[in-house]
Amino acid sequence: MPNLFSAKDIRKSYRVSNNPLRQGQLEVLHGVDFSLNAGQTLAVVGESGSGKSTLARILVGADRPDSGELFFEGKDILKRKHKFEWYKNIRMIFQDASASLNPRATIRQSMEEPLHNGTQYTASQRRDRIIEVLEMVGLRPEYAERYPHTFSGGQRQRIAIARALLLRPKVIVADEPVSALDVSVQAQIINLLLDLQDQLDLAYVFISHDLGLVQHFSNKVLVLNNGTQVEYGRVTDVFSQPKSQYTLELLNASAGYKKSVT
Numbered sequence: 001m002p003n004l005f006s007a008k009d010i011r012k013s014y015r016v017s018n019n020p021l022r023q024g025q026l027e028v029l030h031g032v033d034f035s036l037n038a039g040q041t042l043a044v045v046g047e048s049g050s051g052k053s054t055l056a057r058i059l060v061g062a063d064r065p066d067s068g069e070l071f072f073e074g075k076d077i078l079k080r081k082h083k084f085e086w087y088k089n090i091r092m093i094f095q096d097a098s099a100s101l102n103p104r105a106t107i108r109q110s111m112e113e114p115l116h117n118g119t120q121y122t123a124s125q126r127r128d129r130i131i132e133v134l135e136m137v138g139l140r141p142e143y144a145e146r147y148p149h150t151f152s153g154g155q156r157q158r159i160a161i162a163r164a165l166l167l168r169p170k171v172i173v174a175d176e177p178v179s180a181l182d183v184s185v186q187a188q189i190i191n192l193l194l195d196l197q198d199q200l201d202l203a204y205v206f207i208s209h210d211l212g213l214v215q216h217f218s219n220k221v222l223v224l225n226n227g228t229q230v231e232y233g234r235v236t237d238v239f240s241q242p243k244s245q246y247t248l249e250l251l252n253a254s255a256g257y258k259k260s261v262t
């Protein structure tokens with residue numbers, strides 16, 4: 001059976017200046033490779049500017065790589081004919097939950113859009129699905145009628161997770177999903193993500209600066225240094241015996257992770 005989700009030699013560069021006399025390319029990803037199975041979590045770590053968010057955007061189709069391949073259930077999803085499957089199955093949550101919620105729309109209105117685009121549901125089926133996902137993340141159905149600003153940061157992240165779940169995706173790409181939250185709320189959201197993973201066999205690509213959290217939350221880890229993949233493997237292996245000096249330095253600089261990994 002093929003892996004659920006995999007990347008082969010993903011490369012990306014950006015044009016660094018709009019001035020035609022000073023044009024140049026900044027290569028942000030120099031060949032990223034990974035594979036992920038259902039129910040697994042791949043963490044992506046690296047210093048600020050190492051290319052983590054660029055990779056996340058590429059994985060959900062918000063940006064295109066210059067070259068490389070992305071496979072979902074064995075299909076090359078960079079091909080146009082698989083666009084819909086990609087949209088349905090690989091969804092994203094952000095550090096700032098408000099980024100995926102329109103401040104002028106009620107939660108229901110924000111949730112209608114992916115259901116319109118991704119399903120043939122009737123109005124009543126859409127209503128039922130919205131209630132279902134709100135309940136899955138521990139929120140009351142009547143919250144659907146409220147606006148994003150009436151919720152706490154933790155509740156807004158729950159809503160963003162609920163919205164990401166609407167189309168029954170198999171992969172969720174989470175870009176620093178708890179780093180903007182208070183520590184106690186972080187733990188609640190992490191536990192929610194773990195429970196959802198158990199219930200739904202979800203795979204996560206989890207971008208984080210927090211190596212303690214990565215150790216707790218992930219099966220595999222991919223380390224990016226200035227866009228170069230310097231390490232990739234099981235978290236237990238990489239954290240106990242890092243191959244690169246860069247990973248060692250990241251680990252030494254991180255207070256949260258436990259050295260006694262076995």
Ligand SMILES: Nc1ncnc2c1ncn2[C@@H]1O[C@H](COP(=O)(O)OP(=O)(O)OP(=O)(O)O)[C@@H](O)[C@H]1O
Nearest residue numbers: 014015016028046047048049050051052053054055
């Ligand atoms: N649209 C863009 N145009 C030009 N350069 C970009 C663009 N998006 C990102 N970059 C550059 O690509 C590099 C990687 O950025 P990216 O946001 O992916 O890093 P990151 O690891 O997610 O950083 P952080 O942890 O701070 O979020 C940076 O040098 C950034 O300035």
